[in-house]
Amino acid sequence: MQSAKSEKSVVPLTVTDQMGRRVAVPYPPRRIVSLVPSQTELLFDLGLGDRVVGVTKFCIHPAAAREKAAVIGGTKNFDFAKIDALRPDLILGNKEENYREGIEQLAVKYPVWLSDIATLDDALRMIRQVGMVAGTPERARQMADDIAASFAELPVTAPPHTAAYFIWRKPYMVAAAGTFIDELLQRAGFANAFAGQARYPEVTAEQLAAAAPATIFLSSEPYPFGARHLAEFQASCPNASVQIVDGELFSWYGSRLQYSAAYLKSLIPAD
Template sequence: MGRQVAIPYPPHRIVSLVPSQTELLYDLGLSHRIVGVTKFCIHPPTARHTAAVIGGTKNFHFDKIASCQPHLILGNKEENYQEGIEQLATRHPVWMSDIATLADSLDMIRRVGLLTGRKEAADTLAAEIANSFAGLVPASEPVPAAYFIWRKPYMVAAGGTFIDDMLARAGFHNVFGHLGRYPEITPEQLQAAAPRQILLSSEPYPFGEKHVAEFQAICPTAEIRIVDGELFSWYGSRLRYSATYFRELWPTL
């Protein structure tokens, strides 16, 4: 992102503003150094009990972060907000990731390993993830699909997003890939796009079976599926499980 960040090495007091990067820190063996996490940092389940909860990803509490006396704050360009990050950076070392592809996520994992003195563990993890995706070769032509992240209004993951990259690797063609980021979609646009499958993500909106009929009424011929949003959108160590999950989706493609 064109920023230079100076930190004490290795940092012994780390605040994470991003759930997927929090999980990565724990999986790199850094639990004893994590002093602050967000309320959305649900992996591992103990994270919010052993570290201070400093608010959400876009409404963190500056006083709570300051009380953590962080040597390093980890954020993300998309999940956090610019004004808040800039305010934090006036007082603390803030390192930001910017993730749109699998390659970006692997680079982030390796860099976090370097930053925290866990280079070997991070390199091993990145290699494991890369190898799992290298063996992921869909057996059929890409399936036209729409990936919904929100309801009222309907919103989808479109082009330029990490989810879009994951959809392609999972064997899908994003019917809204020509649009940017996370656009609002009308029922008429969905009908016109004519996806063969409509994927309803478990997060950030908690889609469930009760929503299937709603989308089936809009696209009667499409297959409506509830999918694990974490395995499509978390770009840290949870990626270890994504390739296997994508392969399990294939039998009905």
């Protein structure tokens, strides 16, 4: 006969994810598969690393994540057989980072909670909700509150400095309106030079020169921009400040946000 404690452990908690989907999760979940690197790091930082049984090959933080958990493929190509073998009782995904067909296939068998993040408020809500559904609500709430407080202390520049944020080369691609990166640029007092475009448009060197941003940020990910690329952007915008920046601190919307505000402050040009 099951004890009252073991029976209680399998009572489902029905929650609504950030896509508006109702998801019934055995509470607390014991076998979690994370399909998103930033959410994997969040789980570990919430003290839930021992419950994470599956991660993607891109889940590089913490370093032990891919050693302690099984690697179930990439963010857009899941190994369904490996996931089935893990018998997850919760899968965490994301609308943008994962692919709809794969998520739909998993949702037939397992509780799949999806995040959908474009703003800092979305990210803070995700942190609190993941903490709630995974069983560490107080720790998650405190983390989210601390992150919010750190961003509230960022100075506001008037007028804002114009900036272009590049995520890819050949073709050039930038983070434009409607992206989490654009949100963080605005939080740091930068006006996106490509705010008139949406998401991640391709741009030419001529378009960059015409936009004439005061600052050009070259992200360390997904394309690994390095010092060797500075000159080609400087040629298009001789008067711009061209810098390599830590892409994780601009685009990882989990617990890494604890360090983002201080990093953004360090990038704000002196008046």
